[in-house]
Amino acid sequence: MPHTDILGFENTSGLYAATDKSEFLDHKWQDKNSVFRIDQLEAALGNVAPESFVNEMREGLKKVGMSIRLNPYILDLIDWRNAESDPIRRQFLPMLSELEEDHPCTSVDSLDERKTSPAPNLIHRYPDKVLFLVTSVCPVYCQYCTRSYAVGQATESLQKDTVTSASGWLAALNYIRSNPSIEDVVVSGGDIARLKPANIKLIGHALLDIEHVRRIRFATKSVSVQPMKFLSDDPWYEAINEVAQRGRSLFKSVFVHTHFNHPREVTPLVEKAMRRLFSDGIHVRNQAVLLRGVNDNPSTMIELIKKLSAVNIQPYYVYSCDMVMGTEHFRVPVSDMQMLEREVRGATAGFNTPLFIVDTPGGGGKRDVHSFEYQNSKFGATGYRSPSVDRNRMYFYFDPLRTLDPAARAEWRAPGGRDAILARLPSVLPTAKPSVMAAE
Ligand code: SF4
Structure with a gap:
C-alpha cells in the first residue's frame, strides 16, 4: 500500500508498497531496516534509482564528513522520480556532481565547540546556558551536520572524536551542579531518540534536581524523521513526558526542540505525533537550517513555517548553514538570508516567525542575520x-x-x-x- 495517509502524498516509486502498515509504523522496524552503507542503500532502492545515480552517491560519500543513515520512512519521503533535485534526498545523500570545493575558512568544528568544553560532553559558551551532548548517534544523519566532528561513523575523509559516555554524563552533571549561573540546559547530541528511557529519566530528573536549572530542552530530530517513535515507543515517550510533567510541577520548563527543513516533512504522521505531545502539554520548537536547493526561496520557507504552525510546532530559528567540511553546496550568501527574512516577516503571526540566525564561526554564537x-x-x-x-x-x-x-x-x-x-x-x-x- 502506498502510505499516502502517512506521508501526505502518494509516492509512486512504491519502495515500501509491499510492507505491512503496522510494520512501517513501528519504530523498531524502522531502525532495523535503516541503511548505513551504500550497498544497503542500493539493495533498498532496487530499480527505483539508476545505477549511475547510486554511483554518484558512492563517490560523493568519499568526499564528505558525514556518513549515511536513513530509515524507510525518509527513503519513502524522497520523490525518486526527481531524486536529483529532491529536497529530502539532498539533505541526506550527497551526490558527487553537486559537491563544491570547501571555502578556505571551512573547518571540521566551525563553531569551535571543543574549545569551550569545560567538562566531557559539555559546551559552555553563554553565561547561563550549556549544551549537554549525551550521545553521538541520530536516527538519520544530515549531510550538513554542524557536529560532524563527532556525530555518525567515520568517513573516508573524516575520523570522529571520541563518543560520549555515561561516565562523562556524571562529570557534566557535576559541572552544572557546581555552576549556579547555569539556568538553561540543552540535552542534545546526536539525538535523544537514541537514548534508553531509563537514561532520559536519569538525565532529566538529575537536571530538575539542580535548583538553579530552570529550563531543559530535549533535542530530537525524530519528530521530523521518525514520528512513529512518539506513537509506538511508549516507554521512551513516557520518559520524556514524566520529566516534562515533573518539571511543570516544579515551575520549570521542559521543551522539545526539533529540526524540520522542508514543508513535505510535515506529514500526517507528524501531526499524529504532535497531537500526543500537544495533549500532554509538551511544547515543541523548530530549528531549521537554510539550505540551498532545499528551502532557500520565500514560498518554500513560508509554507514550511505555516505547516509547522498548523501542527503546533513553533518555528523558532532558521540558521545559516555552518562552514563545516562538505557543506559548501548547501550554503547561501548572507544577503540571500536577509532577503528571505524580509519576505517571511509579516507572512504570519510574529510569534510564529522564526529568527534568522548566523551561528558565527569561531564561537561567537548566534547573531541576528541583520545585526x-x-x-x-x-x-x-x-x-x-x-x-x-x-x-x-x-x-x-x-x-x-x-x-x-x-x-x-x-x-x-x-x-x-x-x-x-x-x-x-x-x-x-x-x-x-x-x-x-x-x-x-
Ligand atoms: S539530527 Fe542533528 S546532530 Fe544528528 S546528524 Fe542531523 S543535524 Fe547532526
Whole structure:
C-alpha cells in the first residue's frame, strides 16, 4: 500500500508498497531496516534509482564528513522520480556532481565547540546556558551536520572524536551542579531518540534536581524523521513526558526542540505525533537550517513555517548553514538570508516567525542575520560582534565562493590568499554602528 495517509502524498516509486502498515509504523522496524552503507542503500532502492545515480552517491560519500543513515520512512519521503533535485534526498545523500570545493575558512568544528568544553560532553559558551551532548548517534544523519566532528561513523575523509559516555554524563552533571549561573540546559547530541528511557529519566530528573536549572530542552530530530517513535515507543515517550510533567510541577520548563527543513516533512504522521505531545502539554520548537536547493526561496520557507504552525510546532530559528567540511553546496550568501527574512516577516503571526540566525564561526554564537557590523562585498565577509562572548572580537561568516566574482575567488584560492584576506579584515570595531566597506 502506498502510505499516502502517512506521508501526505502518494509516492509512486512504491519502495515500501509491499510492507505491512503496522510494520512501517513501528519504530523498531524502522531502525532495523535503516541503511548505513551504500550497498544497503542500493539493495533498498532496487530499480527505483539508476545505477549511475547510486554511483554518484558512492563517490560523493568519499568526499564528505558525514556518513549515511536513513530509515524507510525518509527513503519513502524522497520523490525518486526527481531524486536529483529532491529536497529530502539532498539533505541526506550527497551526490558527487553537486559537491563544491570547501571555502578556505571551512573547518571540521566551525563553531569551535571543543574549545569551550569545560567538562566531557559539555559546551559552555553563554553565561547561563550549556549544551549537554549525551550521545553521538541520530536516527538519520544530515549531510550538513554542524557536529560532524563527532556525530555518525567515520568517513573516508573524516575520523570522529571520541563518543560520549555515561561516565562523562556524571562529570557534566557535576559541572552544572557546581555552576549556579547555569539556568538553561540543552540535552542534545546526536539525538535523544537514541537514548534508553531509563537514561532520559536519569538525565532529566538529575537536571530538575539542580535548583538553579530552570529550563531543559530535549533535542530530537525524530519528530521530523521518525514520528512513529512518539506513537509506538511508549516507554521512551513516557520518559520524556514524566520529566516534562515533573518539571511543570516544579515551575520549570521542559521543551522539545526539533529540526524540520522542508514543508513535505510535515506529514500526517507528524501531526499524529504532535497531537500526543500537544495533549500532554509538551511544547515543541523548530530549528531549521537554510539550505540551498532545499528551502532557500520565500514560498518554500513560508509554507514550511505555516505547516509547522498548523501542527503546533513553533518555528523558532532558521540558521545559516555552518562552514563545516562538505557543506559548501548547501550554503547561501548572507544577503540571500536577509532577503528571505524580509519576505517571511509579516507572512504570519510574529510569534510564529522564526529568527534568522548566523551561528558565527569561531564561537561567537548566534547573531541576528541583520545585526552585522561590517561587510566586505568583494570577499563575501560579514562581521558580527558578540559582547556576551567576547566584546573585543569580530566574528566573520563568509559567503560561498561560487557567489563571488572570479577575481575574488581566485584571491581566496591562491597560496597564502586566505591569510592575506583575513589580515585585511578588522579584528574588532570600536563602535556598534554598522559599517559597510564596499568592494575595494
Ligand atoms: S539530527 Fe542533528 S546532530 Fe544528528 S546528524 Fe542531523 S543535524 Fe547532526
